[in-house]
Amino acid sequence: MVSPNWVPPFRLLAVTLSSLKLGPAFPPWLRSQTSLEILQIRNASIATIPEWFWVSFSRAMFVDLMDNHLTGTLPARLEFMAADVMILSNNRLTGAVPKFPRNITYMDLSRNSFGTLPSDFRAPHLEALILYNNSISGPIPSSLCSLSQLVMLDLSGNNLTGEVPSCQEGSVNPLLHNLMVVNLNTNNLSGEFPRVLQNCHYLALVDLSYNRFSGDIPAWIGVKLPNLALLRLRYNMFSGQIPIEIGKIQELQFLDLAHNKFSGSIPDSLVHLSAMARTSGYSYVLNSVIRAGRGPHLYNSIYVVGFFIEKESFLTKGQQLEFSEQIPYMVVLDMSCNNLTGAIPQDIGALIGLRSLNFSWNNLRGAIPEKIGGLQQLESLDLSNNELSGQIPSSMTGLTSLSHMNLSYNNLSGKIPTNNQFQTFDASDYIGNIGLCGYPLTNNCTGNSSSGPTNADHGDGSDDISLYLGLAVGYILGLWVVFCVLLFKKRWSTAYFVFVEGLQDKIYVAMVLRWANLKRKVGET
Numbered sequence: 064m065v066s067p068n069w070v071p072p073f074r075l076l077a078v079t080l081s082s083l084k085l086g087p088a089f090p091p092w093l094r095s096q097t098s099l100e101i102l103q104i105r106n107a108s109i110a111t112i113p114e115w116f117w118v119s120f121s122r123a124m125f126v127d128l129m130d131n132h133l134t135g136t137l138p139a140r141l142e143f144m145a146a147d148v149m150i151l152s153n154n155r156l157t158g159a160v161p162k163f164p165r166n167i168t169y170m171d172l173s174r175n176s177f178g179t180l181p182s183d184f185r186a187p188h189l190e191a192l193i194l195y196n197n198s199i200s201g202p203i204p205s206s207l208c209s210l211s212q213l214v215m216l217d218l219s220g221n222n223l224t225g226e227v228p229s230c231q232e233g234s235v236n237p238l239l240h241n242l243m244v245v246n247l248n249t250n251n252l253s254g255e256f257p258r259v260l261q262n263c264h265y266l267a268l269v270d271l272s273y274n275r276f277s278g279d280i281p282a283w284i285g286v287k288l289p290n291l292a293l294l295r296l297r298y299n300m301f302s303g304q305i306p307i308e309i310g311k312i313q314e315l316q317f318l319d320l321a322h323n324k325f326s327g328s329i330p331d332s333l334v335h336l337s338a339m340a341r342t343s344g345y346s347y348v349l350n351s352v353i354r355a356g357r358g359p360h361l362y363n364s365i366y367v368v369g370f371f372i373e374k375e376s377f378l379t380k381g382q383q384l385e386f387s388e389q390i391p392y393m394v395v396l397d398m399s400c401n402n403l404t405g406a407i408p409q410d411i412g413a414l415i416g417l418r419s420l421n422f423s424w425n426n427l428r429g430a431i432p433e434k435i436g437g438l439q440q441l442e443s444l445d446l447s448n449n450e451l452s453g454q455i456p457s458s459m460t461g462l463t464s465l466s467h468m469n470l471s472y473n474n475l476s477g478k479i480p481t482n483n484q485f486q487t488f489d490a491s492d493y494i495g496n497i498g499l500c501g502y503p504l505t506n507n508c509t510g511n512s513s514s515g516p517t518n519a520d521h522g523d524g525s526d527d528i529s530l531y532l533g534l535a536v537g538y539i540l541g542l543w544v545v546f547c548v549l550l551f552k553k554r555w556s557t558a559y560f561v562f563v564e565g566l567q568d569k570i571y572v573a574m575v576l577r578w579a580n581l582k583r584k585v586g587e588t
Contacts, residue, residue, distance in 0.1 A: 226254030285311035328405030344416035412437030
C-alpha cells in the first residue's frame with residue numbers, strides 16, 4: 064500500500080499500470096512525475112481525474128485512461144496539452160467536447176456521454192477522430208473540413224442532425240482526400256449522399272446506415288471511390304435506381320442497401336464486382352483497415368498509432384456478426400426491403416465469393432437463375448416476399464454451405480429438392496408458395512405434372528411410366544393365356560363352366576335362405 068503522502072525520489076518517462084485496482088482515487092504519488100511522456104492506466108477502477116492532472120501531465124505525449132469509471136467534464140485547458148495520442152474511451156465523462164490539443168493525431172473519446180462538439184476542432188494534425196456511442200447532438204461543424212490529415216472519422220451512435228458538410232468552395236481544405244474510414248451510422252443525419260466523399264479516393268469503408276439520408280446514389284461513386292470495399296446504407300430513405308456504375312468498384316465486397324426506397328431493376332453490372340468473385344472471399348483492403356484499427360499500442364515505451372474500428376453488429380445468416388476482424392471475410396450483397404422490380408441477374412452465380420445474398424421484400428419476378436448454384440460459398444440466401452415463379456433450380460442442391468434459406472411467399476411451383484442441405488430446412492422456408500409440394504410441406508406431389516427435377520427422382524418420371532406399362536402388358540397377356548387354354552382344351556373348358564354353374568347355384572341358395580331368415584326376424588319384432 065503506497066502512502067498518499069509518498070513522493071518518489073525518481074523521475075519517470077513512462078508509466079503503465081493497466082488492469083490494477085488503483086481506484087477510485089487517482090494515484091497521488093504520480094503528481095510529482097511532471098516529466099512523463101507516456102501514461103497508460105487502463106481498467107484501474109479510477110473514478111475521478113484531479114485538477115492537478117492536466118498541469119502535471121501537460122507535456123505527456125501519450126495519455127490512455129480508457130476502461131475506467133471517470134466522471135465529470137474535460138477542462139478547457141485540454142487544448143494546451145502536448146499530447147498527440149489521447150484515449151479516454153469507455154468512461155462516464157459528460158459535457159461538451161473541448162477543443163483538442165494542437166498536436167493531437169489520435170483522439171478517442173468513444174463510449175462516454177459527451178453532448179456537443181467544439182465549433183472549431185483546431186487540430187491540423189489529427190488523423191483519427193473517434194467519438195462513437197456518446198450523446199452528441201446538433202450538426203457536424205464545418206470545421207471538420209479543416210482536418211486535412213484525417214484518415215478515420217467515427218461519429219456513429221450519437222444524435223447528430225443536419226447534413227454532412229460538403230467541404231467545397233471556401234473551406235480550408237475542400238478535399239479531405241486522406242479519409243479511409245467514414246462511420247456515421249445511427250444518427251439523425253439527413254440530406255443527400257455526402258458530396259465530400261467524392262474527393263476521398265482512398266475510402267475503404269463507408270457506413271451511413273440508420274439515418275435519414277435521401278436522394279440517389281450518385282453515379283460518380285463508381286469512378287471516384289475505386290478502393291471502396293464496404294458500403295452500408297441500410298435504413299435510410301435513398302431512392303431512385305441503383306446506378307450501374309456501382310459495378311465498377313472492383314474492391315467492393317460488402318454492399319448493403321437494405322430498407323430504403325430504391326426502384327427499378329437490379330443492375331446486371333453487379334455480376335462484375337470482382338471482389339465478390341474471389342475464390343478466397345478475402346479483402347486485403349478491409350484487412351489493412353482492421354489491422355490498423357486495433358488502436359495505439361505500446362512496445363517498450365514506444366507507441367505505434369493505429370485506428371480503432373467500432374465493433375458493430377451486422378445481420379446475416381439470421382444471426383448477428385460483429386463488425387470487427389471478421390470484416391475481411393464478409394462477402395455480402397443485401398438489397399432487401401426496397402421497391403426493386405425485374406428479374407434476378409442471370410449471371411449472379413459469377414459472384415462465387417458471396418457468403419450472404421438477400422433480395423427479400425421486393426417485387427422481383429421471373430425464375431430463380433439456374434446459375435445460382437455456382438455460389439458454392441453461400442451460407443445465407445433470402446429471396447422471400449417477391450413474385451418469383453418457376454421451379455427451385457436443381458443446381459441449388461449443390462450449395463452445401465447453405466445454412467439459412469428463405470424462399471417463402473413467392474409463386475414457386477414444383478417439387479422441393481430433397482438433397483444435401485435441403486433436408487435441413489423446414490416448412491416455414493417455403494410457406495406462401497401454393498405450387499410447391501413435397502417434404503417438408505404437407506401437400507404431396509401427385510403424378511409427374513408438378514414434380515420438379517431432382518437427383519433423387521431422376522426428374523423425368525421414367526420409373527412410374529415403366530411400372531404402368533408393365534402392369535398393362537401383364538394384364539393383356541394373362542387374358543390371352545386364359546382364353547387360349549379354354550379354347551383349345553375342351554375338357555378344361557367343360558370343367559370350368561361346370562364349376563361356375565355350381566358356384567352360382569350355391570350363391571343363389573345361400574341368398575334365399577338369408578332373405579327368409581331376415582323376414583322371419585322382422586315379423587317377430
